[in-house]
Amino acid sequence: MEFDAVLIEPRRAASVANGWWPGRTINDELDACVAECPDKTALTSIQVEDGTTTRFTYREMARMADRIAVGLARLGVGRNDVVSLQLPNSWQLTLTYLACSRIGAVLNPLMPIFRERELSFMLKHGGSKVMIVPKRFRGFDFEQMANGLKAGLPELEHIVVVGGRSDGQPGANSFEALLSGPSWEQEPDAHAILTRNRPGPDDVTQLLYTSGTTGEPKGVMHTANTLMSNILSYAEAMRLGGHDIVLMASPMAHQTGFMYGLMMPIVLRASAVLQDIWQAKAAIELIVDEGATFTMASTAFLTDLANTVTETGLAVSTLRTFLCAGAPIPGPLVEQARKAIGAKIVSAWGMTEMGAVTLTNLDDDDERSFSTDGCPLPGVEVKVVDDADLPLPAHTTGRLLVRSCSSFGGYLKRAHLNGTDADGWFDSGDLAYVDERGYIRIAGRSKDVIIRGGENIPVVEIEALLYRHPAISEVAIVAYPDERLGERACAVIVERRGEHIDLPALVEFLKSQKVAPQYMPERLLLLDALPTTPSGKVQKFKLRDAMRGREA
Missing domain, CATH: 3.40.50.980 (Rossmann fold)
Known part of the structure; x- marks a missing residue:
């Protein structure tokens, strides 16, 4: 395979000179x-179903x-x-x-x-x-x-x-x-x-696919330098070292599991404990038996862990830090988790393209973990801009741009989609604002992806498949909030005249198209017409409002 990681060489000299790229594999x-x-x-690897x-x-x-x-x-x-x-x-x-x-x-x-x-x-x-x-x-x-x-x-x-x-x-x-x-x-x-x-440290070592808005996944290319530069600053921010035992139940086919459950323990001379199937009670037993001190997972995992500790009365006293990413953390959950498990709850935001970008600090008040998504790690810059790329003042929502030492080498065979300008700024596709202390808050996504329990749902691809169904005239998939998973997907559909579809039939159709179960819409809303702009673009914010109206 010929790898076209064109974003590496232009920034190599500066990254090495600034000490961001360690030059180690x-x-x-x-x-x-x-x-x-x-x-x-x-390394300790556990198969939950048979206890191996x-x-x-x-x-x-x-x-x-x-x-x-x-x-x-x-x-x-x-x-x-x-x-x-x-x-x-x-x-x-x-x-x-x-x-x-x-x-x-x-x-x-x-x-x-x-x-x-x-x-x-x-x-x-x-x-x-x-x-x-x-x-x-x-x-x-x-x-x-x-x-x-x-x-x-x-x-x-x-x-x-x-x-x-x-x-x-x-x-x-x-x-x-x-x-x-x-x-x-x-x-x-x-x-x-x-x-x-x-x-070498600038050779491609990982190819990881991420869901995009084009209907096709994009192959993210990373080198040892891009991955290591993030791991080192992340570990320092979390005060992790060789004495730590990292529990990883988040999938290692995501950057969360790969970077911080596979690579980071080796970099730190620490120990890793891998859990193959997420079960909160099994996780508690592993924390106790193995003395786990740190873990990272999505909001759904934190909810399950806190609830199970509360229900069972089992203590996880060795766990110092739970870093939560993938969806905003509700304030009551932070309070419940702090009381139940005793660990510091850290909020983070990141991307497959660069790993963790922002984290709240260990010394921050708990309020920061549910009201913000953290501030940039060392070697990372963020800015919020308008449509003309002009910086916006604090608390004004705009497009979130990131420039990071850990930014990827590019999309395999898709250099035209790299989204990085000549100065190294990457358009995250997210909307955000920055507060007066430099902490960001993700306010929405300009890219059309729903995040369900930390897993991206490729909305455009699922919509394209549903348009093939004979009963569907128009379709739009939008997120609706879920306490445990952060978001779930709702299919909003206009039926063809004389045809009818319900949710079970919709799910069976997607199953026949070999779609992953986690990508299936879990609600169905039938409308006479989809709200659109004068140019014909579906106004999904109005659909989300319509769903809230149906719930009221």
């Missing part, structure tokens, strides 16, 4: 961990990373080849990234909720050579789906499956048989394989 950090603390527990727990010290983790790396090379994976991986939080996900980094391959993490429609585009666009999936997860057969996709993806050479066959034994195409079982690292050519193609 995850290989450097892992090697340092082995030298400094080889027998420290690096797998642990690695740093020495064991490095050895397994080498083994998997040579195994990938045996499958033909080399420098700049893309390895796609659709796994829940697991040691296999962490180790595969470390293995890819050993041989200069690029990891493409994919959310387990994705199905044929999303995957067929992403795998083709990214030119994936290998796809790694679980045999089954949460009752779904990922191996069958992956095999069905392979015929239409000529560049996809191998499907590798984590987990056994129906009889419990690993198959010939299993992760165990191909990557983690054989002692590949002891082979005569292993040293050469592991050293000749190691990437």
Whole structure:
């Protein structure tokens, strides 16, 4: 794969001179961990459904990373080849990234909720050579789906499956048989394989797809420098170090899980605890058993954790900080969570393109966590501008622009969509205002995406699919507030004359189009006509008002 990360070189000299880019890769950090603390527990991976727990010290983790790396090379994976991986939080996900980094391959993490429609585009666009999936997860057969996709993806050479066959034994195409079982690292050519193609800090190391407004996902390219620059300032702001134990239940196919659950513990010489399925009671048990001190997740996770602690009376006394992002935090939730779990609640805002951008500070009053989305991290600048790009005064809503040391290298094969001007300012697509202390507040989104429990719903794509339904004349999908998930999606529909559709039929239609369950509208509002501007653009704010009127 040829990566067109055109946004890296223009800012490299300044980023290095200012000390933002450390010039180190995850290989450097892992090697340092082995030298400094080889027998420290690096990773604990828990499968909630069956209770399986797998642990690695740093020495064991490095050895397994080498083994998997040579195994990938045996499958033909080399420098700049893309390895796609659709796994829940697991040691296999962490180790595969470390293995890819050993041989200069690029990891493409994919959310387990994705199905044929999303995957067929992403795998083709990214030119994936290998796809790694679980045999089954949460009752779904990922191996069958992956095999069905392979015929239409000529560049996809191998499907590798984590987990056994129906009889419990690993198959010939299993992760165990191909990557983690054989002692590949002891082979005569292993040293050469592991050293000749190691990437530099400005080489693309991660390809992560984000939902956009064009109907097609965009492939975000990151390097070690862009990722590390954010992790270092983030960890410093949160006062994290080698003594910490990071619980990560947020998906590692999102930047939250990948940057702060996979990479950050290694950078800090800390320990990571991975939870594959979110269950609040299981999380409480892990915090207690493993002594977790820090976690990051969306508002829905915080709600569940606080409620469960209150209901069960179980204490999570080791947890010092819960960093909450993905949706605004209601004030009563901060108060409840502070009382229930005792941890500091930190509000944050960020993007796949650059990781965390703003955080509230640990010394801030709790009010800051529910009235703002924080202030910029070191190496990050934000400004709010009008349509002419002129700065707006405090408390005036406008377009939010960001200039960050952690900004991505660009969108793969979509440089025209990079949204970054000659001075490095990136248009976030969000509307916001800044207060007199420099804290931002997200006031809405100019890009047409709904965030449900921290997961972006690609509104344009779902609307386009619904327009194919014979009963639908017009459709618009808008957000409505939800106490737990932040937002859910409502389909506002104008029916064709003589036709009728209800919510179950709408959901069944989208299922037939292989749409991920989390993307499905959860309410339906039928109207005689959609409100539009004189130019014909749907006025979605009026639809949101109409929904509130129906609820009143």
